[in-house]
Amino acid sequence: MTDHLSSELLIDYLRRELPPQDDALVHVHLDTCTACRREYEVEASLTEALRAAAAREEVEFPSLVAARVWEEIRNAKPSPLAQIAALWRPLVALPVAAALVFAVFLVGPMSHSGPKIAASYYLEEHAAQQAQNPLTERGPAASHFIETSALDSDTSTELADEADYGVAATGVIDAVR
Amino acid sequence: MGAPRTRIEPPTPEQATFLERAMTQYGKATYNFAYRLTGNESDARDLAQDAFIRVYKAWRSFQPGTSFLSWIYRIVTNLYRDELRRRKGRFQEEIPEDNAPQEFGGQRPLAVTPIEDYVERQLSEPLSLALAQLSSEQRQVVLLADIEEYSYQEIAEIMGCSIGTVRSRLHRARALLRRLVERAQKES
Ligand SMILES: [Zn+2]
Numbered sequence: 001m002t003d004h005l006s007s008e009l010l011i012d013y014l015r016r017e018l019p020p021q022d023d024a025l026v027h028v029h030l031d032t033c034t035a036c037r038r039e040y041e042v043e044a045s046l047t048e049a050l051r052a053a054a055a056r057e058e059v060e061f062p063s064l065v066a067a068r069v070w071e072e073i074r075n076a077k078p079s080p081l082a083q084i085a086a087l088w089r090p091l092v093a094l095p096v097a098a099a100l101v102f103a104v105f106l107v108g109p110m111s112h113s114g115p116k117i118a119a120s121y122y123l124e125e126h127a128a129q130q131a132q133n134p135l136t137e138r139g140p141a142a143s144h145f146i147e148t149s150a151l152d153s154d155t156s157t158e159l160a161d162e163a164d165y166g167v168a169a170t171g172v173i174d175a176v177r
Numbered sequence: 178m179g180a181p182r183t184r185i186e187p188p189t190p191e192q193a194t195f196l197e198r199a200m201t202q203y204g205k206a207t208y209n210f211a212y213r214l215t216g217n218e219s220d221a222r223d224l225a226q227d228a229f230i231r232v233y234k235a236w237r238s239f240q241p242g243t244s245f246l247s248w249i250y251r252i253v254t255n256l257y258r259d260e261l262r263r264r265k266g267r268f269q270e271e272i273p274e275d276n277a278p279q280e281f282g283g284q285r286p287l288a289v290t291p292i293e294d295y296v297e298r299q300l301s302e303p304l305s306l307a308l309a310q311l312s313s314e315q316r317q318v319v320l321l322a323d324i325e326e327y328s329y330q331e332i333a334e335i336m337g338c339s340i341g342t343v344r345s346r347l348h349r350a351r352a353l354l355r356r357l358v359e360r361a362q363k364e365s
Contacts, residue, residue: 007348007351007352008344008348011347011348011351012344015322015328015329015347017328017329017344042355043351046323046351046354046355046358047323049304050304050308050319050323050324051323051324053302053304053305053308054209054213054320054324057212057213057305058209059205059208059209059212059218060205060208061200061204061205061207061208061225062208062218062222064222065200065204065208065222065225065226065229066200066204066229068222068226069196069200069226069229069230069233072185072226072230073185073187073188073196073230073233076185076186076187077185
């Protein structure tokens with residue numbers, strides 16, 4: 001290697017991307033040639049400067065982004081297959097709710113408060129499932145109810161927590177927009 | 178960003194956990210990568226959001242034992258390329274939502290923005306200025322090579338191009354960076 005090293009070669013050397021033989025040749029040349037050594041140091045300092053700038057500008061992950069991700073997932077329309085599955089739910093839920101109300105009626109005098117709560121819970125559950133029915137028209141007034149009830153009915157606790165977080169953040173999103 | 182919304186299924190508990198962990202562990206790295214790529218917070222937020230939605234949808238295709246970060250960088254890179262294609266020819270820039278970006282090192286808009294914008298925002302860092310003037314591909318290679326410290330092979334996989342392309346892009350990008358920084362230093 002009689003010529004000076006090209007900057008391409010120096011960059012590949014800096015990044016340790018050269019095959020062992022070439023790497024050794026560059027190493028030897030840098031040991032003996034001041035001009036190339038200086039050139040190499042400029043390349044190395046550019047990398048250092050880039051890293052330093054990146055470190056200085058490092059920012060936290062905005063919680064807003066996570067909130068929007070969960071919001072988008074929550075508001076997504078399920079696929080046709082999931083919609084068909086959802087259609088069946090009210091058909092099952094209705095008799096179940098009716099049976100429960102009837103049960104409460106029978107048991108009523110014995111334990112007044114407990115079962116009543118249970119029944120109303122299941123009735124609300126049914127309403128929630130009905131609201132989830134994708135074929136039901138979603139009026140603007142009903143949208144909030146649909147959104148929250150859908151959350152209550154069939155999401156895991158973990159996700160519901162996330163979703164609540166998302167609901168809370170919606171105000172923030174609106175504020176930003 | 179303006180991507181058409183495709184269907185998203187309700188999450189299974191495993192899927193929700195996967196996404197939760199992904200955002201907790203890699204949200205910061207992903208967002209910073211997106212921020213350096215786009216140069217502004219608004220685009221970076223949109224890009225990170227779309228990336229995690231894609232992670233959510235494609236979570237089963239992630240191979241355990243492989244680098245999640247490489248995977249999401251690849252997603253971010255693809256989304257950004259698609260977005261630039263969509264915007265191409267429009268040459269319009271979104272107005273930043275806030276005007277106090279100094280603590281974040283200044284707003285670096287998309288590469289199509291005139292240089293005066295940076296000066297107005299008092300961005301004095303010559304290197305950040307220079308970085309913003311690279312093409313998006315050149316900037317991606319510099320970010321992945323010099324800041325994220327990926328090998329040429331890994332960058333080729335992330336960007337979906339050959340090692341030769343990675344190498345020549347990096348060489349050209351660095352040569353350009355050096356010229357721009359030197360010019361800025363002479364002027365000041
Ligand atoms: Zn030499």
